[in-house]
Amino acid sequence: MAQKSRVITRYPSAALVEFSDGDILECHIKRSLSELVCGDYVDTILSNNDCVVSGILPRKTVLSRFTGRGDRKNIAANIDQILIVTSASPEPDRYIIDKYIVACEITGIIPILLVNKTDILSIDELRGLRTVLALYQQLGYQVLYTSVKQDRGLDEIRQLLQQKTSVLTGKSGVGKSSIIKILIPDIDIRIGELSKDNQHGKHTTTNAYLYHVDSDSHIIDSPGIRDFGLSNLTDTEVVTGFREFHQFENDCRFHNCRHLNEPGCGIRQAVEAGLINPGRYDNYTRLLEEQQADRR
Numbered sequence: 125m126a127q128k129s130r131v132i133t134r135y136p137s138a139a140l141v142e143f144s145d146g147d148i149l150e151c152h153i154k155r156s157l158s159e160l161v162c163g164d165y166v167d168t169i170l171s172n173n174d175c176v177v178s179g180i181l182p183r184k185t186v187l188s189r190f191t192g193r194g195d196r197k198n199i200a201a202n203i204d205q206i207l208i209v210t211s212a213s214p215e216p217d218r219y220i221i222d223k224y225i226v227a228c229e230i231t232g233i234i235p236i237l238l239v240n241k242t243d244i245l246s247i248d249e250l251r252g253l254r255t256v257l258a259l260y261q262q263l264g265y266q267v268l269y270t271s272v273k274q275d276r277g278l279d280e281i282r283q284l285l286q287q288k289t290s291v292l293t294g295k296s297g298v299g300k301s302s303i304i305k306i307l308i309p310d311i312d313i314r315i316g317e318l319s320k321d322n323q324h325g326k327h328t329t330t331n332a333y334l335y336h337v338d339s340d341s342h343i344i345d346s347p348g349i350r351d352f353g354l355s356n357l358t359d360t361e362v363v364t365g366f367r368e369f370h371q372f373e374n375d376c377r378f379h380n381c382r383h384l385n386e387p388g389c390g391i392r393q394a395v396e397a398g399l400i401n402p403g404r405y406d407n408y409t410r411l412l413e414e415q416q417a418d419r420r
C-alpha cells in the first residue's frame with residue numbers, strides 16, 4: 125500500500141522517512157530517484173518490514189546550490205523560507221547574501237537574514253552592522269539579530285517559523301544547529317566545538333535534517349556552505365533576483381538592456397541618482413558576469 129510521507133534526512137543510499145502516523149523508518153531508494161532530498165514528500169512501498177521510496181511527489185520549491193564544477197546539489201525541497209544565517213563578525217559577506225536572495229526570488233522562497241552571535245560585538249559595532257544591513261529591510265526583507273548565548277531574538281524566530289517549512293543555511297560555525305537546539309531543546313543535535321585553531325567551525329552538521337517545532341512548523345538544519353554557488357542563470361533570472369531594479373527597467377532605452385554599459389540605462393541612472401544601492405548593483409554585475417563565464 126502506498127502512503128504519503130516526508131523525507132527527514134537523506135543518506136547516500138537510504139533515507140529516513142516520516143509517515144503520517146509519526147513513525148520514522150529508514151527506507152531504500154528506488155534507483156531512478158537519485159535527486160531525493162530532505163523535505164521531499166514521497167510515495168513508499170512497505171513490504172515485510174522493508175520500505176522503499178518509490179516516487180517523489182511534485183515539489184513546491186527546491187533550494188539547490190552549485191559546486192565549483194557546476195554540478196547541482198539539492199539542499200532541501202518544499203520549503204517556504206530560508207533563514208540565511210551569518211555570524212555578526214566578521215562582517216557578513218553581502219555577495220553571498222545577495223546570491224541567496226537571487227535563488228529565493230527565482231524560486232518563490234522567502235529569504236530572511238539572521239545575524240547570530242550579536243554578543244561578540246560591542247554596542248557600537250552592532251549599531252554599525254545594523255546600519256549596513258538596514259538596506260535589506262528597506263528592500264522588504266526581514267533581518268533578525270540573535271544571540272544563542274544571551275538568549276536574544278529567539279522569540280522572533282519562533283514567530284516566523286509558524287506553519288512553515290524553513291531551512292537554516294550559511295557557513296559552518298555560524299550557529300545554525302545551536303539555534304535549532306535552543307528552539308527545540310529535546311532533540312539530539314550536534315553542535316560544533318570551537319577550538320583555538322579552528323575558530324570557524326568544522327562542518328559539524330553533515331546532512332540536512334528536518335525537525336518539528338510543532339505539528340505544522342518544520343525547520344531544516346543544513347551543513348555549512350562556504351560559498352553559495354549559482355549556475356546557469358539567464359540574464360532575466362539574475363535581474364529577477366534584484367527586486368528593486370524592476371521599477372526602473374521600463375526606463376531603459378533598449379528592451380534587452382543588460383544594465384551594464386548600454387546607453388540610456390534606467391537601472392544605471394537609478395544607481396547614479398542614489399535610488400539603487402551601489403553595492404547591490406556591483407553584486408548584480410558580478411553575478412551576471414559569473415553566469416556568463418559559466419556559459420562559455
Ligand SMILES: Nc1nc2c(ncn2[C@@H]2O[C@H](COP(=O)(O)OP(=O)(O)OP(=O)(O)O)[C@@H](O)[C@H]2O)c(=O)[nH]1
Nearest residue numbers: 272273296297298299300301302316327328329348
Ligand atoms: N558567542 C556565541 N557563540 C555561539 C552562538 N551560537 C552558537 N555559538 C557557538 O558557535 C559554534 C558553532 O555552532 P553550531 O551551531 O555547531 O554551528 P553550525 O552553523 O551548525 O555549523 P555547521 O554544522 O558546521 O554548519 C559552537 O561552539 C556554538 O556554541 C552565539 O549566539 N554566540
Ligand SMILES: [Mg+2]
Nearest residue numbers: 300301328329
Ligand atoms: Mg550544524
Ligand SMILES: [Zn+2]
Nearest residue numbers: 376381383389
Ligand atoms: Zn538597463
